[in-house]
Amino acid sequence: MIALFLRDLKLSIRAGGGAMIGVLFFMTVVAVIPFGVGPDLNLLARIGPAILWIGALLASLLGLDRLFQAEREDGSLDLMLMQETPLLVTVFVKCAAHWAATGLPLVIAAPLLGLFMNMDELAIGATMLTLLVGTPAITFIGAVGAAVAVSLPRGGLLVSILVLPLAIPVLIFGVSAVYAAIEDPAPFLPPLMILMAITLFFAVIGPVAAAAALRHASD
Amino acid sequence: MRLLAEGLSARRGEDLIFNDISFALGAGEALVVTGPNGSGKSTLLRVLAGLLMAEKGSLKLENGPPEMRHPSELSHYLGHRNAMKRELTVAENLSFWKNFMGDSPGGSGRDLVEAVEAVGLPGIAHLPFGYLSAGQQRRMAMAKLLVAYRPIWILDEPTAALDAGADKLFAGLVNAHLDQGGIVVAATHQPLGLDRIQELRMTGFAGVDGGLWHDA
Numbered sequence: 118m119i120a121l122f123l124r125d126l127k128l129s130i131r132a133g134g135g136a137m138i139g140v141l142f143f144m145t146v147v148a149v150i151p152f153g154v155g156p157d158l159n160l161l162a163r164i165g166p167a168i169l170w171i172g173a174l175l176a177s178l179l180g181l182d183r184l185f186q187a188e189r190e191d192g193s194l195d196l197m198l199m200q201e202t203p204l205l206v207t208v209f210v211k212c213a214a215h216w217a218a219t220g221l222p223l224v225i226a227a228p229l230l231g232l233f234m235n236m237d238e239l240a241i242g243a244t245m246l247t248l249l250v251g252t253p254a255i256t257f258i259g260a261v262g263a264a265v266a267v268s269l270p271r272g273g274l275l276v277s278i279l280v281l282p283l284a285i286p287v288l289i290f291g292v293s294a295v296y297a298a299i300e301d302p303a304p305f306l307p308p309l310m311i312l313m314a315i316t317l318f319f320a321v322i323g324p325v326a327a328a329a330a331l332r333h334a335s336d
Numbered sequence: 337m338r339l340l341a342e343g344l345s346a347r348r349g350e351d352l353i354f355n356d357i358s359f360a361l362g363a364g365e366a367l368v369v370t371g372p373n374g375s376g377k378s379t380l381l382r383v384l385a386g387l388l389m390a391e392k393g394s395l396k397l398e399n400g401p402p403e404m405r406h407p408s409e410l411s412h413y414l415g416h417r418n419a420m421k422r423e424l425t426v427a428e429n430l431s432f433w434k435n436f437m438g439d440s441p442g443g444s445g446r447d448l449v450e451a452v453e454a455v456g457l458p459g460i461a462h463l464p465f466g467y468l469s470a471g472q473q474r475r476m477a478m479a480k481l482l483v484a485y486r487p488i489w490i491l492d493e494p495t496a497a498l499d500a501g502a503d504k505l506f507a508g509l510v511n512a513h514l515d516q517g518g519i520v521v522a523a524t525h526q527p528l529g530l531d532r533i534q535e536l537r538m539t540g541f542a543g544v545d546g547g548l549w550h551d552a
Contacts, residue, residue: 120431191418192416193420200436202436
């Protein structure tokens, strides 16, 4: 299983891998916002956390469709389906590797982009923390969409559309936790806990559902 | 160990591809599946590999390990696609599959260098898989059969894109596997040249009974 994790990491940083695509997209989205909104620093600071979260959400949806499709195209998926190792463990490890390659860089890039949005240290820290907690959930939800659309030749947009409604709660609680950290009266912990709960919930449900979808997609 | 198939039939979508196929393979025996294109050879092999559900019939392994759920867990499947990543080197690909698949009880896989030598391509394991020619890629996909031990080999047109020398080499690999008590099911026109080979001729539904088998 460690071999699978390392292989997927390697693949994502080699040519054609999606590791940098997500970060670049994230940077593009966030970097154009100040130009569109104008140089109102207070406004930017206020909408900053939400923009970072929306950018991170869209960026992590970007590479998801290739999660299983690439394996299917070269026949690797067949071999993974045949093994004694339960398929859901394989799916879980693939999700973990996908998150480490595409989700983690978003978390690391967030502070830099926070500066673009005139956010203070507290807001940047809170955004990083919520992204760290919340983005794995997007990957696990996305794995289900990727598994459902695995045999469709242009399933990319379909995966995003399937996944987005389920990812909305992650966005809501992620952003509300950040605002709770900045604005005094609202408590920070409850939305963060709910965000953690969502991540843990989908870490269990996602691989099971994706494994079931992959079994039935084989032809 | 004995692989038993009884009354297998499979459909793809609405169409029945084959009907009532039965065979029994003991240790050291091979089944060669022949037949015209579209007669259901690949479908049969995918059913054996557990990748397609059989419509009817059963597939059993006698004297297999008790905790096994499906014979596919003890099988190698070499399909039309090589299951190797173009971006990774051959050595990375092979060592991944070696670690990921592990060995079935009763044997152990060969190490990488040995396996690459066995398919006749020593010294190019450091190249990315995508750099190799189609024939070399196919040979390296065969090396995958050697790095992790599986008693059952399910091979779908294994010698496509191979030259005559590689055909011979492949026959050698299969025979070595049979000598060790393995089981081979292959869709191939390649003569393996041994008497322990059964032949299954798929006729498709143009034929009367969809498939008959006899000892070659």
